[in-house]
Amino acid sequence: MPYNYAVTAHSRANPETVFTALVRAATWPSWSPIDAVEIEDGSDPGERQGVGDTRIFRTGRAVSRERIVELVPDRRFGYENVSGPFRSYRGTVELAEAPQGGTDITWSAGFEPKLPLSGPLWRWYLTRFMQRMVDGLATYAGETADRGPAG
Template sequence: MAYTYTVTAHSHADPDAVFSILLRPGSWPLWSRIDAAEVEVGDPGDPQRAGDIRIFRTGRAVSHERIVELITDKRFAYENVNGPFRFYQGTVELTRSHGGGTDIVWSARFAPKLPLSGPFWRWYLTRFMQGMADGLARHAEGSRH
């Protein structure tokens, strides 16, 4: 069975500033609960491309994520390639807000490996990812990408 979550945030920064931060995994520990970020090839401070794999560490948890689609200033899509999920496909959609700035919609579709753990993961991920979206929005407002 597949589960989903969707969280939203608003940044006063333009979509290009928000997108630029998403492409630099080395910035993620600055605005999220992620402790450390690496890339399998290259520098985590450099912009990533579709196909690149990032490694995030949060406490003892390690997550390997592959970027699967990038549409400049609009869409950042990724998949988890290990961990407690049979599949996990996440997307960050950026839309220029009518009042200025950027509306951020961070969502995912996933299926956990452990039977009956889906409701827990939906609850946990919704809260964790809301913090990610809020942190991204705030960090973009102060960035000079």
Template sequence: MPNSYRVSARSAAAPDAVYRLLLSAGTWPLWSPIDAAEVENGTDPGRLARVGDTRIFRTGRAVSRERVVELVTDRRFGYEIVGGRTFRSYRGLVELASDGRGGTTVTWSATFQPAVRFTGPFWEWFLTRFMRRMAAGLAAHAVASTAPREPDAGSDPMMGI
């Protein structure tokens, strides 16, 4: 029987802004507990993900290889862990829904089977806590990345005229 978790966060940013961050592996260390991200085969981590891309995330000594398996523009981002010894199967899904106020409800969930029997409850507890941080960081960074930027203090806005 598979284990699972489900967490949610709200962002004042629109779904398209949140979705763009999910697609760009290079942004993940900016808004999550992940230390480093790259796309397998040397693809630019700033490039927007495509179905079939394998992305490598490092957090401390832990390394996760994740393949993008589903993309629905501004609504859904699906992935699965490939290789590794921690899980026999792991399928994650990030769903984005307009909250009716110009923002987005981010729901991050997964079903998985641990490789080691009887560790499911631990992984549910651990992943719920970790993914709560992921969802909250994504929601907050989407707002920050879409906020209007102030001109530099020393710049003169009339210089280009």
């Protein structure tokens, strides 16, 4: 049985600045609960990653391998979890220019856990964890915008 979640945040940064943080894996530990990141296949973590790149995220003892499957510059970032407790997991970060300025960010995913009956627990956990992710991304991008153009 598939499950899903969606979390949102608003950043005062423009969509380009938010997108730049998403495609540079090296920034993730700066704005998220993730402790460390490395690239298994693809560009250096400080460079922009592309479709097909696989990143390894470490949070405490948990390790997550994710492959970038879709990039629409300044609008959408799509990824799939390629290891761990899920039969399938496809996440998307949608960026929309907000009418009041800045960017509205929606981070969502559909997933199916390997362990039967664990879906409601995973949805509860992921909703909370990913809200921290999207809030951190929004804040980081806003602070980056305050400092000047992202490199």
